[in-house]
Amino acid sequence: TDFLLFFVVTVTITTLVTARSSVIYRKNAAVNCFLRWIFSLSCCCCGSSNRQFWSFTPKPEKSTESSVALVGDENIVDTGADRKNSQRHSSLLYRYLAVYLMATLSDWLQGPYVYALYSSYGYSQHAIAILFVAGFGSSMIFGSVVGSFADSQGRRCMVLVFAVVYTCSCITKHFKSFPILLLGRFFGGISTSLLFSIFDSWLIRSHALANLPSQYLGMSFASAQFGNSVIAILAGLLANKAADYRPLTLYDPSAADTKGIMSYVYVGGFLAPFDIAIVVLALCGCLSLTLWDENYGDQRKRDTKSSQSTNSLSDDAGPSNSTGESCFSGFSGAARVVWSNNEIRLAGIISSLFEGSMYVFVFMWTPAINTDDEEDPPFGFIFSTFMVCCMAGSSFFSVLTSEHSMFQIKTEAIGIGIFATSAILFGIMAMSTSTSLTFGCMNVFEVTVGMYFPTMGILKSQIVPECQRSAIYNIYRIPLNFIVLMSLLTDLTPSQSFGVCFLMLSLATFLQWKLMLQRSSGNNGSIWYVERPSVVDKEQDENIEIEAKTPLVNSV
Numbered sequence: 001t002d003f004l005l006f007f008v009v010t011v012t013i014t015t016l017v018t019a020r021s022s023v024i025y026r027k028n029a030a031v032n033c034f035l036r037w038i039f040s041l042s043c044c045c046c047g048s049s050n051r052q053f054w055s056f057t058p059k060p061e062k063s064t065e066s067s068v069a070l071v072g073d074e075n076i077v078d079t080g081a082d083r084k085n086s087q088r089h090s091s092l093l094y095r096y097l098a099v100y101l102m103a104t105l106s107d108w109l110q111g112p113y114v115y116a117l118y119s120s121y122g123y124s125q126h127a128i129a130i131l132f133v134a135g136f137g138s139s140m141i142f143g144s145v146v147g148s149f150a151d152s153q154g155r156r157c158m159v160l161v162f163a164v165v166y167t168c169s170c171i172t173k174h175f176k177s178f179p180i181l182l183l184g185r186f187f188g189g190i191s192t193s194l195l196f197s198i199f200d201s202w203l204i205r206s207h208a209l210a211n212l213p214s215q216y217l218g219m220s221f222a223s224a225q226f227g228n229s230v231i232a233i234l235a236g237l238l239a240n241k242a243a244d245y246r247p248l249t250l251y252d253p254s255a256a257d258t259k260g261i262m263s264y265v266y267v268g269g270f271l272a273p274f275d276i277a278i279v280v281l282a283l284c285g286c287l288s289l290t291l292w293d294e295n296y297g298d299q300r301k302r303d304t305k306s307s308q309s310t311n312s313l314s315d316d317a318g319p320s321n322s323t324g325e326s327c328f329s330g331f332s333g334a335a336r337v338v339w340s341n342n343e344i345r346l347a348g349i350i351s352s353l354f355e356g357s358m359y360v361f362v363f364m365w366t367p368a369i370n371t372d373d374e375e376d377p378p379f380g381f382i383f384s385t386f387m388v389c390c391m392a393g394s395s396f397f398s399v400l401t402s403e404h405s406m407f408q409i410k411t412e413a414i415g416i417g418i419f420a421t422s423a424i425l426f427g428i429m430a431m432s433t434s435t436s437l438t439f440g441c442m443n444v445f446e447v448t449v450g451m452y453f454p455t456m457g458i459l460k461s462q463i464v465p466e467c468q469r470s471a472i473y474n475i476y477r478i479p480l481n482f483i484v485l486m487s488l489l490t491d492l493t494p495s496q497s498f499g500v501c502f503l504m505l506s507l508a509t510f511l512q513w514k515l516m517l518q519r520s521s522g523n524n525g526s527i528w529y530v531e532r533p534s535v536v537d538k539e540q541d542e543n544i545e546i547e548a549k550t551p552l553v554n555s556v
Helices: 003-020 023-027 029-046 080-120 125-147 149-153 155-172 178-195 198-209 215-243 269-291 299-305 327-340 342-369 379-401 411-431 435-463 466-489 494-520 535-549
Strands: 066-071 074-079
Touching (some): 003 435, 080 125, 080 215, 125 178, 125 466, 198 435, 215 269, 342 494
Antiparallel strands (some): 066 074
């Protein structure tokens, strides 16, 4: 398999798609024409006639308060409020990414070296499996309960808790003691639940408080996923250099023959990435204190702590947690909301099925590629290729949902495409005997992963009530962790595991179709794309509004 060729192709596609979704494309006429020529040539080669999907004429410079930009065959009115919204969104996005990317950096630094560290300590594969099961079990049980604190005590506050708990998990890695390492996995499971709930909750609520239009939230999720992929590549390079800097040794070699605590403390080697993660987590906590404002899911808590009145998204969708209410009460209340609301329940099942398949893929892609009749493939190079594909997916999502495209695809429809494509890919991987075909399918699946997170982020922001967002997000991780535990406890081959993923993603496709029909019931428009009003319709609506506001004058 020519892994270099795959990498070059993915980088080229990612560059084009990212440029297509960027501000440079919309503002630079030369770049616009060049990329349109590239995409038109691609459409001709592929036999596609839908070239207008990629077409866009840059907006003219604004000489008045409002201007008109031609998009395909449509006219979109651009008012002075767009610039203000863009400025507010940019400020919010930069503050969010500064904290969020530090959190993901700390996670990516540790990921590749957890198993390697346990193995270097001399633990058997069975003992290492117990440690991993303990981590996911902790995330499923304790992390889901602790995460519900974020709605009542504040999302920024829980970022600090996340940084402290994850730091404790990193510190325990220095001890060659199974009980201490088990405690570290307990802390790591809680931290993982917080990582995948509180940051999204803060972002969604901050968008609502800033009164930003809904399309900006999709841009934020896409930017976060793109940045996360870049951080993953940089973290892999940094961790690799740090792990090779010095070998793994006892902190105090003279204490090797003693029974004291120092005989269990190690430094260097695979521990270096965890030490760097501790510094990054400290920076993450400090940045959250300086850049983030506190926000809450609980309406009464928010009214007490904040002097500004804000508009709630859907705070009446479930019971809220009082200040003195226990964490378990908040968790149980959120569980009742999930059980009673069909849309919330479907969103949770769908996300668990896809993310469970994603975790199974993480466990199985190495043995699926590393066959006995070939030499060891370049795993670091392959991982970088996967991350580049994720970047392409997040950029492609921005293109599909952009108001500058000919058709602005609905988020629910994008979800169907993601799950159906992923199911087909896993079906091919389950039956394939070609390493090149399997690796190609893996790259396309990583593209769907890059599209999935902003897609599901928007869906959950619309479906899950704000008053219990963090708690419900953590409840969503219970079936996900159960799927991961089953994959760890069973001894399935890569082909069998991919076959199970095919079944799970087929079910996710059906449930997403059901969710889309339920959410579009009562709407006369298309269920696949957003129908924009024409300029004539907008002018008529404005005239009607002006006439409604004009006072009637009795003439004599």
